[in-house]
Amino acid sequence: TKKKIVMQIARIVRLCLLRKPSWDSFTNPARVQLHTAVTARRSLQSEREHVAKITDPDTFGPATQAEAYEDFEDPGDVAEHERISNKPSRSQQLSTKQYADIIKHHIKNRKIKEAIDVLEERMIKEDRVKPENYIYNLLIGACGRLGYTHKAFQLYNRMKQRDLKVTGGTYTALFNACATSPWPGDGLKRANHLRDVMLQKGYEPNVTNYNAMIKAYGRCGDITTAFQIVDEMRAKKLKIDVITMNFLLQACIADKDFGFRHALLLWHKMRSRKLLPDAFSFNLLLRCVRDCGLGDLETTEGVIKEILAGSVARNTKMLSNPENPSPEESTEITETINSENSSSTPNLISTSPHLGNLVALGEVKKPEDRLLLLGGMTGFLEEMRICNVAPDIKTFTELIEVIPPTLAAEKLLLRFMKDLNVKADIDFFNILIKKRSMRFDYESAKEVLGMIHTAKLLPDIVTYGVMALGCQTQAEAEELLMVMKNNDIRVNAAILGAMLRQGCSKNNFNYVMYILDLCEWEQIRPNQQFVKHLLEFEKKCRQWLKHGTPYKEIRYFTRDFKRFQKKLEEWKAKNDLENKSTEEILRKFWENPYKQFKENQPEGYEDEKNPKLRHEKKLMRELKELRFMSCQVVKQGAEGKLYIGEYNGQKCLVKERFQKKYRHPELDAQLTKERIRAEVKTIEKCSNLGIRTPRVYGFDLNERKIYMEYFEDAETAKEYINNLLSSEESPSEVDKKLEELATDVGKILGKDA
Known part of the structure; x- marks a missing residue:
């Protein structure tokens, strides 16, 4: 149922x-x-x-899925695994002082990228060392001195993220970074923000901080705030010394229109406070003479009246509000300037200022005219003697730019240098060459090269740059380039730009096209100024075609211009500049000032002002062409080995030094480089003394190698002595030959001494 x-x-x-x-x-x-x-x-x-x-742990999928899952590796997991498994040894980690020494070495050679990598790559990532604030302050200060403002503040932010103590030195370095910023507007913005941070944290600045703040605001163009900071120092009863006044003079230099007038007032304010100026004060005053003007005539006359009358305010603020940028603005002229004095030359910086026989202030427009208000070159140096300040080479370098552009004035300055026992440096001669070239006295400019040789100095890249200003023809340019090549100096965009400027001013189409070809041959990227000269020359030629040319026959000009135009179009096509406006072309050749700090220096790099490694740089370039087809070991010892290779079908002797594992890597590399340089120097010295030595082709400090000429019948002194002792000759003959060998060595040593 x-x-x-x-x-x-x-x-x-x-x-x-x-x-x-x-x-x-x-x-x-x-x-x-x-x-x-x-x-x-x-x-x-x-x-x-x-x-x-499907999520049941007892349910298994196909084998292919499991294998695919096992083969998958997450990049983050791999990096974390390597980080945990590859822990650095204690011997690999250095002390803070050792890391700081490595950073200082890079900073000394202006290798800021390598110095920063020591912190960001080696310390943090490789050695996993917690950096101290001293390391950050070291790098922030270096970035500030070189103008790498963005990186300085980036390091400051990372320093705060690591909860490291921000000291007064940190703030000083940051304000220095603001002062050296390539963009004054950005530097001023950062300085204002940093000042607000200091107020929010309740940090009380010291005198060094205030001086750095004055420097930052002054160089960035905010002269009013710079003087207000001095008022703040006075209110806090901080010491205002000549160093603070020097920073205020830097602020005056930033004001191109009224800076010289401000500097005169500041100078007498400094003297009224019984502060004796130092060498920096006089040098900065000369910079004001060169770069700054007096401003409007009426106000300047009022300022000079106050200086002559000794009525500069003692207890008033050093600078009024922004609407009245200087205390002299409100002064009205009530009487004529009293020019009766015992001297015919004006002098507004002495303790008893006077105008002498100055006719009119309206004629004071050039630097040499402003120098005349300070007593001229003779009166200025006399004022330095009264203040017990010895002029240095920087003083005369500044003076050479503001004295009258005549040979008589330059010879007088050189005589003063000789009397004061001041030795000229290469920078002084470079300015002298430039000054003579700018007034088209090219023959006198070439005479300076003889002065450089007499002073036992070596021309640098700047020397050839100012010499290029005098290359009026293609033949002169080729001659200068040949001299540079013989002295192991490679031409750059600035030198080619100076030559191009001469070619454009002389309307020499062949010269201009030669410079364009030279850029392509040397693989040099033109700078913005180079391109600007080129485009302005083309624009000038087009206007001549419409309104007439300086050429006697228009057909020659038309022919040359067509050739130049064709060359210019080819150059534009190679650089992707076709159908682009002038602004777009110039924008393409603009270089970021920070680019130089983001790239490692190439091998063989040397500082422009340091000629010691110039020959080494040339050899480094030549080493790239070496090709070794085979190697044969000759000898090997504890320090290194010697082997034979082939170079262009000929035998080449190579000496390679070993790395010492028991030494610290940085110390070992430094010692090896010093020994290689010393060995190469010794070989060259022996060759100069007449000893038969192999010719050095080159050396590679990174590879620890020296490349030398190979001798078929070469025999060392040790081999000669051993062969002599083992020979069948009589003892008297052996002793005689050994004595001759010792005598030869003694003669060589005596000749070397």
Whole structure:
């Protein structure tokens, strides 16, 4: 009976499932809603069952999926695994002083990128050493001195993220970075923000901080704030010495229109406070003479009247509000200037200032005219003697730029240098060459090269740059380039730009096209000034075609201009400058000032002012052409090995020094470089003394190798002595030859001494 009941129920259920729903079941909303809910519930239940099934730890998928999952490696996991497994040894980690010494070495060689990598790559990533604030202050100061402002503040932010103590030296370095920023607006913005941070943290600046703040605001052009900071120092009763006054003079230099007038007032303010100026004060005053003007005539006369009358305010603020940028602005002239004095030459910086026989202030427009207000070159040097300040070479370098552009004035300055026993440096001679070249006295400029040789100095890259200003023809340019090549100095964009300027001013199409070809041959990227000269010359030539040319015959000018135009179009095509405006072309050749700090210095780099490694740089370039086909070891010892290679089909002797594992890597590299240089120097010295020595092809400090000429019948002194002792000659003959050898060595040593 139970079986029959179950069978009937099953038949009824099957009939219900097979029956088709009627139309009413679809049109009835209640049925539709019920059907939708049931369907959704079943779908959700089936989905949950599926998820539970695939996530069941006892349910395994296909083998291919498991293998694919095992082959997958997450980059972050790999990096973390390597970081944990490859822990640096304690011997690899250095002390803070050792890291600082490495950083200082890079900073000394102006390798700021390498110095920063010591912190960011070696200390933090490789050695995993927690840097101290001293390391950050060291790098921030270096970035500030070189003008890498962005990186200086980036290091400052990372310093705060590491919760390191920000000291007064940190703030000083940051304000110095603001002062040397390539963009004064950005530097001023950062200085304002940094000053606000100091106020928020309640930090009380010291005298050094205030001096750095004055320097930052002054160089960035905010002279008003610079003087207000001095007022703040006075309110806090901080010591205002000559160093602070020197920073204020730097602020005056930033004001090109009124800076000289401000400097005169500041100078007498300094003397009224019984502060004796130093050499920096006089040098900065000369810079004001060169770069700054007196401003409007009426106000300047009022200032000079106050100086002559000795009525400069003693207890007033050093500078008024921005609407009245200087205290002399409100002074009105009430009487004529008294010019009766015992001297005919004006002098406004002495303790008893006077105008002498000056006719009119309106004629004071050039630097030599402003120098005349300070007593001229003779009166200025006499004032330095009165203040017990000895002029240095920087003083005369500044003077050479403001004295009258005549040979008589320059000879007088050279005589003063000789009397005061001041030795000229290469910078002084460079300025002298430039001064003579700018007044088109090219023959006198070339005479300076003889002075450089007499002073036992070596020309640097700047020397050839100012000499390029006198290359009026292509032949003179080729002659200068040949001299540079012989002295191992490579031409750069600045030198080519100076030559191009001469070619454009002389309207010499062949000269201009030669410079363009030279850029391509030497693979030199032109700078913005170079391109500007080129485009202005093209524009000038187009105007001549419309309104007349200085050429006697228009056909020659048209022919030459077409050749130049064709060359210029080819140059534009190679540099992707076709169909671009002048602004777009100049923008492409603009270089970010920070670019030089983001790249490692190339091998063989040397500082422009350091000629010691110039020959080494040339050899480094030549080493790139070396190709060794085979090697044969000759000798090997504890210090290194000697082997034979081939160079251009000829045998070449190579000496390689070994690395010393027991030494610190930095110390070992430094000692090896010094020994290689000394060895090369010794070989060259022996060759100069007449000793038969192999010629040095070059040396590679990074590879620890010296490349030398190979001698077929070469024999060392030790081999000669051993062969002599083992020979069958009589003892008397052996002693005689050994005595001759010792005598020869003694003569060489005596000749060397």
